[in-house]
Amino acid sequence: MHPRVKIKTLLQSGRSGYETTVKGWVRTFRNNQFIALNDGSTSASLQVVVDREQTDPALLRRIVTGAALSVTGTVIPSPGKGQQVELKATEITILGDCDPDTYPLQPKKHSLEFLREIAHLRFRTNTFGAVFRVRHALAFAIHRFFNEKGFVYLHTPIITASDAEGAGEMFRVTAFDLNDIPRSAEGNPDFRQDFFGRPAHLTVSGQLEGELGAMGLGEVYTFGPTFRAENSNTARHLAEFWMIEPEMAFYELEDNMNLAEEMLKYLIAAALEHCGDDLELLGKRFDEEEKQKPQQQRSEMGLLEKLKFCLDQPFQRLTYTEAIALLENSPYQKKKKFQYPVSWGMDMQSEHERYLVEKHFKKPVIVTDYPAEIKAFYMRQNDDGKTVAAMDVLFPGIGEIIGGSQREERYDRLLQRMEVQHISPEELYWYLDTRRFGTCPHSGFGLGFERLIQFITGMGNIRDVIPFPRTPRNISF
């Protein structure tokens, strides 16, 4: 018995003339002779050549799409196209049969909608194998990037009592039996009797706790799940998704921008370096999808082109006020091509962000210094009394990919903004404490992991870049 070798290793080495064993699942079986065997290590399948004369017909009948096999044989140079080597089988063992009449995955193209219904099996398709290998490579690149810079990975809490951040609707967490909730004399739920002794929710962001870490450890980042109980059934929303949120003591807005730009380029470069095969496959898929769209809606760039567009150019930096002036004077505004008219004070829409990136600058853009009214309480107030030291990074195709700011480090200013936004200083005493004791300029930003994966894989629906999407009325698996 030869030790098992992974198909990626076998194909990458390109070496031939030796015996080995591989294990995997049958993707296709042609002419009772050619098995395409895949073990998940790469999007490429290994061609296994069966000697149909010498093989038991009963065994041959069991070699069907989806069956798990162990194959021992000799690696030989492949006469066929598309691969350097193939495996000439000498011994085939069926590890697990697969009934073709009931197996939902047939050797044909299935719709993404259908595959979402069988998310427990979609890992076995080319597209989703590629998507989840890219997802892995990006997660690892994120950890490597921050580790190399001396950041500390901080696990901020998932269950939180804080509902003060105003970042959207929250899920409630309880150990109560909903059939039998203890009540106070007034008839309200008596949360003193619940597990945590008070109302608890799922976090919408680890930022505030991340800041606590940064004010002792210097530079930290979170990478964890966050939640929104918003009833949005769109291709852009999930109830459960993963966020990366770095927070850095002693960083001002420009340091923050530099870090965000460096990180995004590092991640794109990592995907290109480690996922070449998978991105090529996804790039072809992207082109096919685009062809289905009306001409006007098609992407001007292919998938790899978009990645290089972001990798090769310095990001254009300008203020919100400059961006609005530019949009107001743009041909699009004059020809009334924007759905939402432009004026100072507005929250920029995706169409405006994409205009800046794709039409005007033709490079990624960082917009800074937004009006205070449309940004969160914790962003640092600028001296003009109108704007805050916010920054949004805008990418082609999707608009905002990162949102961040220098944080308001001045106790009095922060308190004042909390009052304006009706956020309780008593609830967030611990957040204010960092401004009372040894405060310092600091900054941070947030990156939605699934948005990043969508950008890099070209997958149009966010449900197709997370293994088991949670959306309204959907909690399967």
Place this chain on the structure above:
Amino acid sequence: MHPRVKIKTLLQSGRSGYETTVKGWVRTFRNNQFIALNDGSTSASLQVVVDREQTDPALLRRIVTGAALSVTGTVIPSPGKGQQVELKATEITILGDCDPDTYPLQPKKHSLEFLREIAHLRFRTNTFGAVFRVRHALAFAIHRFFNEKGFVYLHTPIITASDAEGAGEMFRVTAFDLNDIPRSAEGNPDFRQDFFGRPAHLTVSGQLEGELGAMGLGEVYTFGPTFRAENSNTARHLAEFWMIEPEMAFYELEDNMNLAEEMLKYLIAAALEHCGDDLELLGKRFDEEEKQKPQQQRSEMGLLEKLKFCLDQPFQRLTYTEAIALLENSPYQKKKKFQYPVSWGMDMQSEHERYLVEKHFKKPVIVTDYPAEIKAFYMRQNDDGKTVAAMDVLFPGIGEIIGGSQREERYDRLLQRMEVQHISPEELYWYLDTRRFGTCPHSGFGLGFERLIQFITGMGNIRDVIPFPRTPRNISF
């Protein structure tokens, strides 16, 4: 203005004779002359020497424990002990004051209990700085280990409809207003009207979903938060904790053991390699803690000794049946030194596990093939009809650190075990599907991240190795 340098970088280089700027927080200020400045990058503080004659007394008064400073000066060789270089300050800027009368962290030893109450500030102490840097280094080492082996990092769902695993009490997740729950005609909560259209909970394990990934991607691992709504107020329990759960197609029990042993050694080696300073500090703390204990309860090994004990030796492997026989014939059993008497079929207690590791074999131990009755439904049944292909890895001081098994890949056998344990095949149809379509031998295990950090840092209470612990009636920050 010189670009800021991190204190770790400055101290590690040992170079002197140049001007630079550092930023950090004052740990202590002695004789109006010596500032110990820490920026979180290392447990070591930089000695900053102030020229007290040339410095404004008003400024000197603001240099107090906890204040945030920017210091520019010249790096010079240090005449003092404990550091190669120090910084002769030429310019000191107070970034943030700290009122010594209200600042909870004084330059003295605080109890861990007190520091838990101010978890938002404990990052600024030596002990917790070290613990959370070690936590980071271990998290990164886990990702690096699996990435090097070609595993795919899989984000399994946090919110789940599955409550079938029987791994403990679960938290409920709902978008209902608990004051106003929609009711069915029978008066029960109408979950069809809840966010997901059915009851939802927080996950207790990503294993089952991990297996789905492994059956397409080959080798996967999870690293995410898991939850237990158990009302346990102990030094060993958290309501929210992080788990690492690898699942591998084509691995049998021995492959599983090999992976677990290799991983644990890799992680210990990584901590020793990357966290030397922090582990030295934690080792001293551990020794001091042990000295407070009665002689009999003291650890026989120091912290670093325990790490090397696990790193340097092959783990002893034996079956549960062999382990029970060994314990039954042990001097401890004969002298009735075990609190729980030993017999085949029992769930081994920590005292038995530690006896095997610390007294008998004097090395880490892997016990395999436990009685089916005390293990979960998904573990592979052995041919003896009594035991399953389980494995527990036992470590000194703590007992079980890893639990795993070969998974039952045979559809009929799995179904039969689910029936015995009253687990609904309809609910877990997706889990059974992997056994219906191309099943194969596969294995996996689980490692509690906080248990690992406790082992490596020597921290006795699990609440001291996670930034913001969640326990009954405790959800601060």
